[in-house]
Amino acid sequence: MGNEELTEQETALYDRQIRVWGVDAQRRLSKSHILVSGLRGTVVEFCKNIVLAGVGSLTLNDDRPDAIAIPWRSLPKRVSKLYFAMRVLERFEEAEGRNPGETSTADLPIVLKLRKDLCEAHSPSEAQIPDSLLERLLASTTEFPPVCAIIGGILGQEVIKAISGKGDPLKNFFFFDAVDGKGIIEDISNTNTHS
Amino acid sequence: MASDLSVIEGAKLLMVGAGGIGCELLKTLALSGFKDIHIIDMDTIEVSNLNRQFLFRQSHVGQSKAKVARDAVVRFRPQISITPYHANVKDPDFNVDFFKQFNVVLNGLDNLDARRHVNRLCLAADVPLVESGTTGFLGQVTVHAKGKTECYECQPKPSPKTYPVCTITSTPSKFVHCIVWAKDLLFAKMFGDKNQENDLNVRTSDAASSSEHAEDVFESKKDEDIEQYGRRIYDHVFGYNIEVALSNEETWKNRNRPRPVYVRDVLATELIQQNGNVDKDLVAGDPLSVSAMASLGLKNPQDVWSLMENSRIFLEALKLFFLKRQKEIGNLSFDKDDQLAVEFVTAAANIRAASFGIPLHSLFEAKGIAGNIVHAVATTNAIIAGLIVIEAIKVLRKDTSNYRMTYCLEHPSRKMLLMPVEPFEPNKSCYVCSETPLSLEINTKRSKLRDFVEKVVKAKLGMNLPLIMHGQVLLYEVGDDLDEDMVANYEANLEKLLSELPSPVTGGTILTVEDLQQELTCNINVKHREDFDEEKEPDGMILSGWTQPPAAEKDGKESMGNGASTSSASQAIPLETIGDDDIEIVPVVTEGVAPERKRKLSDTSNAVTSDLSSVEHGTSSKKKPQEIDDDSDVVMLEDGDSGISKKKRLR
Numbered sequence: 001m002g003n004e005e006l007t008e009q010e011t012a013l014y015d016r017q018i019r020v021w022g023v024d025a026q027r028r029l030s031k032s033h034i035l036v037s038g039l040r041g042t043v044v045e046f047c048k049n050i051v052l053a054g055v056g057s058l059t060l061n062d063d064r065p066d067a068i069a070i071p072w073r074s075l076p077k078r079v080s081k082l083y084f085a086m087r088v089l090e091r092f093e094e095a096e097g098r099n100p101g102e103t104s105t106a107d108l109p110i111v112l113k114l115r116k117d118l119c120e121a122h123s124p125s126e127a128q129i130p131d132s133l134l135e136r137l138l139a140s141t142t143e144f145p146p147v148c149a150i151i152g153g154i155l156g157q158e159v160i161k162a163i164s165g166k167g168d169p170l171k172n173f174f175f176f177d178a179v180d181g182k183g184i185i186e187d188i189s190n191t192n193t194h195s
Numbered sequence: 196m197a198s199d200l201s202v203i204e205g206a207k208l209l210m211v212g213a214g215g216i217g218c219e220l221l222k223t224l225a226l227s228g229f230k231d232i233h234i235i236d237m238d239t240i241e242v243s244n245l246n247r248q249f250l251f252r253q254s255h256v257g258q259s260k261a262k263v264a265r266d267a268v269v270r271f272r273p274q275i276s277i278t279p280y281h282a283n284v285k286d287p288d289f290n291v292d293f294f295k296q297f298n299v300v301l302n303g304l305d306n307l308d309a310r311r312h313v314n315r316l317c318l319a320a321d322v323p324l325v326e327s328g329t330t331g332f333l334g335q336v337t338v339h340a341k342g343k344t345e346c347y348e349c350q351p352k353p354s355p356k357t358y359p360v361c362t363i364t365s366t367p368s369k370f371v372h373c374i375v376w377a378k379d380l381l382f383a384k385m386f387g388d389k390n391q392e393n394d395l396n397v398r399t400s401d402a403a404s405s406s407e408h409a410e411d412v413f414e415s416k417k418d419e420d421i422e423q424y425g426r427r428i429y430d431h432v433f434g435y436n437i438e439v440a441l442s443n444e445e446t447w448k449n450r451n452r453p454r455p456v457y458v459r460d461v462l463a464t465e466l467i468q469q470n471g472n473v474d475k476d477l478v479a480g481d482p483l484s485v486s487a488m489a490s491l492g493l494k495n496p497q498d499v500w501s502l503m504e505n506s507r508i509f510l511e512a513l514k515l516f517f518l519k520r521q522k523e524i525g526n527l528s529f530d531k532d533d534q535l536a537v538e539f540v541t542a543a544a545n546i547r548a549a550s551f552g553i554p555l556h557s558l559f560e561a562k563g564i565a566g567n568i569v570h571a572v573a574t575t576n577a578i579i580a581g582l583i584v585i586e587a588i589k590v591l592r593k594d595t596s597n598y599r600m601t602y603c604l605e606h607p608s609r610k611m612l613l614m615p616v617e618p619f620e621p622n623k624s625c626y627v628c629s630e631t632p633l634s635l636e637i638n639t640k641r642s643k644l645r646d647f648v649e650k651v652v653k654a655k656l657g658m659n660l661p662l663i664m665h666g667q668v669l670l671y672e673v674g675d676d677l678d679e680d681m682v683a684n685y686e687a688n689l690e691k692l693l694s695e696l697p698s699p700v701t702g703g704t705i706l707t708v709e710d711l712q713q714e715l716t717c718n719i720n721v722k723h724r725e726d727f728d729e730e731k732e733p734d735g736m737i738l739s740g741w742t743q744p745p746a747a748e749k750d751g752k753e754s755m756g757n758g759a760s761t762s763s764a765s766q767a768i769p770l771e772t773i774g775d776d777d778i779e780i781v782p783v784v785t786e787g788v789a790p791e792r793k794r795k796l797s798d799t800s801n802a803v804t805s806d807l808s809s810v811e812h813g814t815s816s817k818k819k820p821q822e823i824d825d826d827s828d829v830v831m832l833e834d835g836d837s838g839i840s841k842k843k844r845l846r
């Protein structure tokens with residue numbers, strides 16, 4: 001391993017961000033090693049951000065990412081419509097043996113039926129989860145570069161926080177909808193402290 | 196979406212700024228399929244840019260940002276057309292006709308001045324403007340469409356912080372006051388233009404001498420070597436000047452008295468003789484690598500030096516300027532990338548701070564303050580760039596009802612890290628987009644035209660190339676094509692009192708002030724007023740009919756700024772305007788009628804219910820159960836798959 005301190009070159013190069021998170025954080029970043037899996041638009045944006053942050057090394061792995069699902073029962077009592085709709089879709093993909101994102105608007109009839117079932121089980125009225133929302137989620141299988149930049153930026157910030165130890169991690173699920181422009185943090189962790 | 200693609204491919208965009216936001220924006224635009232982009236930036240690339248302006252590399256330092264950015268993007272999008280301009284956007288070439296060729300203008304600027312200028316040109320050309328800014332983890336994107344939303348100047352922006360002169364020269368209470376003193380007074384006096392007026396006390400006087408005999412301390416004496424000179428300057432500015440200030444009892448009645456500092460108090464005699472190792476550690480040749488820190492072995496810019504160490508740095512830096520950079524003396528202005536200048540200013544500010552009982556700071560901190568450095572990271576710029584492109588597409592699709600002002604927060608507010616807000620209607624009393632007449636109170640018998648031009652027309656009204664008319668008479672104008680007689684005439688007018696101008700300006704006069712490039716015209720009603728409070732109204736003139744920007748530290752006296760107007764202007768809009776309870780989050784209306792832009796309501800109890808609070812506070816949704824419930828983004832879940840009949844939504 002090299003010197004503990006940042007070199008003069010690094011201090012000059014990272015001056016503007018050292019003024020944000022401090023020298024210690026920058027040092028920790030320079031000693032960190034990142035593994036990235038699955039090279040789609042958002043992840044590529046993230047890679048750019050984390051390299052600019054000054055990490056020690058970056059390893060790229062282009063495998064299929066695993067979907068992370070938690071059982072319905074552990075969801076908090078209050079969730080965004082969009083999140084609920086996304087889970088409907090995920091349930092659909094699971095049931096039909098599709099890969100994540102491998103959907104089209106032709107799937108809408110089956111998805112609507114699934115929505116009916118899930119709403120009955122969990123109480124929101126079907127009217128609260130509009131057809132149009134589900135249709136939009138089914139149709140958007142390609143990436144939209146501005147959204148990649150936004151998610152890649154948020155992801156970059158989270159990883160920098162984790163490595164540097166500075167700043168609270170977001171808790172614990174972030175999503176962005178370009179249609180309404182909101183970037184929302186949902187807490188879908190298992191701790192049931194919601195009222 | 197298919198309809199998006201055609202507007203994107205047919206669009207012609209102007210980007211102003213190819214820096215932090217600019218690089219991310221150009222990349223995102225290119226990846227999103229835009230084909231014709233023009234980009235203006237007057238700067239060249241510096242090392243400190245490279246942590247976030249990722250289109251640039253070390254090898255590009257010194258080159259034009261606009262050009263290098265273009266070359267970088269063309270490498271991964273060969274079919275794209277990017278036209279770079281290495282120029283200042285305020286240049287007369289970028290006139291209204293130039294702006295008219297674009298469908299939308301995207302700003303990625305770092306100063307208020309240029310933003311105001313572009314705002315006016317966009318209004319004149321009737322081209323929508325997407326504005327943006329970032330500082331650290333904060334950022335915002337705003338949309339400005341003439342006649343439909345506020346223009347960039349409808350809500351006044353805070354102008355750069357200034358400090359009263361006496362605070363800087365006599366009664367500093369914060370470290371920044373010491374920095375301004377060290378940079379704009381001491382450094383300027385010693386190394387800058389000697390003919391420039393300066394508020395530093397430079398004369399010694401003994402009881403008997405009159406002002407003609409008082410000498411300028413900064414002139415070096417015969418037979419005085421550089422070390423002696425340095426110590427004499429030190430004693431004068433940190434010792435003698437403080438004694439002089441202390442002699443005025445009034446000043447210190449309610450303030451802590453400073454203590455004078457002399458070289459003999461701080462440095463042991465042996466050290467005085469052999470301050471630094473001038474010859475040993477220097478890199479030969481390159482003047483910019485000359486450093487007092489290196490010479491004295493003080494390596495870490497993050498260390499807070501003691502009074503003694505600061506004193507040694509001060510004397511060493513002074514010596515190095517005179518020994519190694521003699522030629523530049525008399526012409527130097529402070530540059531944050533000039534290591535020796537930063538060392539000098541840091542040391543001087545710290546010694547003064549020690550004198551006044553103000554905490555000392557490291558070189559790293561001092562440099563940030565003196566250089567108005569904005570802290571910046573790549574991720575915020577990436578997020579903002581994404582948001583800019585989303586708004587730009589809405590503009591191209593003329594999707595007016597969906598325009599949003601979006602704020603990027605460091606900590607979530609009501610679960611939101613990215614918070615969109617509907618734009619407001621134009622401000623009817625905005626003199627930029629609504630042509631409100633203004634009023635000026637001024638003493639027409641004591642103020643010169645020059646005062647009016649500098650303080651009102653350029654500073655307050657932000658005009659670049661103004662034209663001043665009284666009725667049919669042209670009192671003043673700027674331009675390249677003026678003939679000598681006219682120029683002489685205008686110069687003469689500047690020195691005249693308002694009431695003594697060829698076309699006298701008195702109470703009741705209406706002056707018309709214009710900037711042809713910005714296509715901005717202001718009519719000003721002049722009111723004569725005899726007296727102004729020196730403390731509260733130091734300019735001797737009051738402009739009204741126009742909402743004043745909140746300038747923080749103005750306690751009235753003649754002001755001094757801390758360098759260029761970069762930092763405050765590039766920051767995100769102060770968040771006191773968007774506190775937790777003030778946000779009006781308007782739900783999307785389902786009927787398909789564009790919601791009317793509202794004036795922001797200061798009393799939130801009347802505000803439209805926010806999406807999230809309608810569940811929290813139990814206010815009803817007002818809609819019937821069968822309709823699509825768009826009042827809230829949130830649904831309530833009941834546990835389990837037991838199939839119990841659905842409960843009603845929480846009321």
